[in-house]
Amino acid sequence: MLLNIYLKELKDCFRDRRTLLLTVFLPIVMMTGLTLFYDSMLSTDGDDTYKVAVQESFRSEAEQLFAVSPNIVIETAENPEQAVIDGDVQTAIVTAPSFSEDIQNGVPAAISIIGNSFSENSSFAMNAVSTALTAFESEIISERLQSAGIDGSTVQPFSIEQKEISSDGGATMMLSLLIPLILSLAIGIGAGPAASDLFAGEKERKTMEALLMTPVSRTTLLLAKWLVISTIGVITGLVTLLVVSLEIAFLTENLQKAVNFGDQLPLIIGLALLVATIYSLFNAGILMLTSILGKTIKESQSYSTPIMMLSVFPVMIISGIGVNELSFQHFAIPILNLFSILKELTAGVIDYEHLALMLGTNLLLMVVFIVIGRVLFLKDKWVMN
Amino acid sequence: MIRIQDVSKKFQDKKKSVTALKHISFDVQEGQVVGLLGENGAGKTTLLRSIATLLTPTDGHIEVAGFDTVKDPAEIKKRIGVLFGGETGLYERLTARENLTYFASLYGLSKHETKVRIDDLALKFGMRDYLDRKVGGFSKGMRQKVAIARTLIHNPDIILFDEPTTGLDITSSNVFRQLVHQLKREGKTIVFSSHIMEEVSMLCDSVAMIHKGELICHEALDTLYTLENSDDLNYIFMSKLVRGGTHYAS
Numbered sequence: 001m002l003l004n005i006y007l008k009e010l011k012d013c014f015r016d017r018r019t020l021l022l023t024v025f026l027p028i029v030m031m032t033g034l035t036l037f038y039d040s041m042l043s044t045d046g047d048d049t050y051k052v053a054v055q056e057s058f059r060s061e062a063e064q065l066f067a068v069s070p071n072i073v074i075e076t077a078e079n080p081e082q083a084v085i086d087g088d089v090q091t092a093i094v095t096a097p098s099f100s101e102d103i104q105n106g107v108p109a110a111i112s113i114i115g116n117s118f119s120e121n122s123s124f125a126m127n128a129v130s131t132a133l134t135a136f137e138s139e140i141i142s143e144r145l146q147s148a149g150i151d152g153s154t155v156q157p158f159s160i161e162q163k164e165i166s167s168d169g170g171a172t173m174m175l176s177l178l179i180p181l182i183l184s185l186a187i188g189i190g191a192g193p194a195a196s197d198l199f200a201g202e203k204e205r206k207t208m209e210a211l212l213m214t215p216v217s218r219t220t221l222l223l224a225k226w227l228v229i230s231t232i233g234v235i236t237g238l239v240t241l242l243v244v245s246l247e248i249a250f251l252t253e254n255l256q257k258a259v260n261f262g263d264q265l266p267l268i269i270g271l272a273l274l275v276a277t278i279y280s281l282f283n284a285g286i287l288m289l290t291s292i293l294g295k296t297i298k299e300s301q302s303y304s305t306p307i308m309m310l311s312v313f314p315v316m317i318i319s320g321i322g323v324n325e326l327s328f329q330h331f332a333i334p335i336l337n338l339f340s341i342l343k344e345l346t347a348g349v350i351d352y353e354h355l356a357l358m359l360g361t362n363l364l365l366m367v368v369f370i371v372i373g374r375v376l377f378l379k380d381k382w383v384m385n
Numbered sequence: 386m387i388r389i390q391d392v393s394k395k396f397q398d399k400k401k402s403v404t405a406l407k408h409i410s411f412d413v414q415e416g417q418v419v420g421l422l423g424e425n426g427a428g429k430t431t432l433l434r435s436i437a438t439l440l441t442p443t444d445g446h447i448e449v450a451g452f453d454t455v456k457d458p459a460e461i462k463k464r465i466g467v468l469f470g471g472e473t474g475l476y477e478r479l480t481a482r483e484n485l486t487y488f489a490s491l492y493g494l495s496k497h498e499t500k501v502r503i504d505d506l507a508l509k510f511g512m513r514d515y516l517d518r519k520v521g522g523f524s525k526g527m528r529q530k531v532a533i534a535r536t537l538i539h540n541p542d543i544i545l546f547d548e549p550t551t552g553l554d555i556t557s558s559n560v561f562r563q564l565v566h567q568l569k570r571e572g573k574t575i576v577f578s579s580h581i582m583e584e585v586s587m588l589c590d591s592v593a594m595i596h597k598g599e600l601i602c603h604e605a606l607d608t609l610y611t612l613e614n615s616d617d618l619n620y621i622f623m624s625k626l627v628r629g630g631t632h633y634a635s
Contacts, residue, residue, distance in 0.1 A: 001490075001491070004487070004490045004491070005491070008479075008483075008487045008490075011479070011483075012476055012478050012479060015478035015479070016478055205474065205477075206469060206473075206474040207474045207475065207476060208474075209439065209467075209469050209474060210467075210469075210474040210488070210535065211491070212439055213437060213439070213462060213465075213466075213467045214462060214488065214491035214492055215459045215462040215463050215491070215492065215493070216491050217459075380439065380440055380441070384434075384439065
């Protein structure tokens with residue numbers, strides 16, 4: 001009986017263009033956009049150029065100064081600061097007219113860098129200008145010390161070398177944020193319409209009463225409908241993972257570097273699918289409750305939307321945390337643990353304790369949601385309008 | 386047979402309490418067609434839902450075919466067919482046949498039984514031409530026919546219709562009336578609520594009138610006409626409402 005209901009509900013859902021749109025088409029569009037956006041954030045090809053405004057009097061010095069920085073283009077402006085405000089350039093350098101003379105005479109010279117730290121491009125330009133000026137400053141100090149007969153190492157007692165353990169330029173980190181974000185959004189958005197339709201929609205259309213008049217137990221109806229929501233979530237999750245994998249493989253340069261799991265690839269993909277499946281079951285439980293509580297599809301959606309928005313927050317929590325810094329609570333708190341476990345898997349780390357904790361808490365809550373759902377579904381108030 | 390014994394139903398939430406049924410008692414004999422009359426909000430749908438096991442009475446008992454609605458709802462559901470409140474309750478993205486097949490499976494009919502039953506109902510209601518079309522594109526009359534066919538798919542002995550002709554055109558209403566005549570000939574027990582007095586006087590053996598949750602009259606139509614010295618059911622109903630309000634014991 002459960003199978004009969006399950007198959008009919010699934011057929012009904014997939015005949016709904018909205019469900020098809022949200023389970024297949026939207027994930028593809030959304031994933032493509034997000035994947036390409038994240039890939040572009042990792043761009044290190046140095047093609048971007050930044051315009052720097054200077055006064056006419058400083059132009060020749062500036063050109064010399066930035067001769068070794070091909071991504072900095074010098075432009076002359078009467079009022080460099082205004083040029084930044086108007087958005088004509090990304091940053092500006094303002095100096096006193098006697099800047100070069102002051103340096104030659106050993107007089108302290110002032111130089112201002114003007115930019116907008118709320119603009120990413122302006123920040124990059126300011127950093128580039130600042131780095132070039134710091135190098136110029138070191139050069140002057142070195143020349144002055146040399147002319148005074150002092151060894152340059154006097155003012156440089158030690159040298160600093162920074163070593164980066166990640167060799168992919170942040171691609172793994174980006175991927176570890178991208179995959180769970182896409183997955184959680186896609187599963188929530190994909191299963192949402194079906195969930196609203198299966199309980200609130202049936203109440204609204206009065207098909208629920210006809211259904212309740214059959215000898216089928218309410219528990220069977222509830223489980224079949226929950227399974228349908230879960231299945232749609234799983235399908236959306238799988239479509240999403242497939243689309244993202246293909247896009248990373250064929251459309252990206254930087255994210256592709258992060259996908260290098262070697263022999264572990266089949267295991268990591270298998271575990272990611274398992275995680276996506278369990279998350280879909282958990283997610284279906286939440287959506288089922290919001291749909292039971294809603295008298296109409298609209299009401300159900302107004303309950304489920306804020307809950308689905310929760311799936312975005314873990315990105316903010318987890319983005320600054322390294323894989324080796326993830327602790328118990330990151331794997332115990334639902335939704336957050338989806339991000340945590342996928343972050344580990346993306347980094348090629350397979351920790352079965354963490355996996356068990358993540359899957360266990362999701363399954364436990366799923367059971368709790370089903371029990372609550374059953375209690376509600378047995379009450380007339382929640383099954384009939 | 387349906388036996389309603391001192392049934393009351395109270396709906397209560399945090400803010401207010403509404404008594405929808407007050408000590409209702411009457412019997413519906415096997416093979417009888419009973420019309421349930423009352424204004425909007427009188428309690429007709431609540432009573433039908435209670436008989437259909439969808440609502441649990443706050444007080445009293447309802448027996449359907451010898452089974453208690455609270456203790457044996459599953460047994461009752463196998464024996465009754467219900468069509469509620471002008472709503473067809475069909476799955477619009479499924480065809481008429483898929484709708485009927487689905488409900489047949491929920492009632493435990495075999496594939497062969499389902500096929501025979503659908504063919505029979507399609508012939509009876511003239512649905513053959515659109516049996517394999519999606520319900521979403523149907524007119525109200527077509528939907529109503531499919532909904533009635535769904536109600537009868539498991540060949541129930543007892544049938545409850547809640548305002549079945551609401552919103553139907555004359556042709557569709559006539560189809561329904563012919564159907565009730567036919568079901569009556571087949572010995573089915575039928576309870577239906579309606580606002581249309583002409584329909585009730587045409588189809589029913591007896592009527593039960595409900596006013597503000599109270600049963601104000603339950604009589605065989607012939608007896609009622611004799612007692613009221615009129616065969617105008619509309620007049621009788623209105624005069625009962627004016628006089629009504631006190632508990633009626635059948």
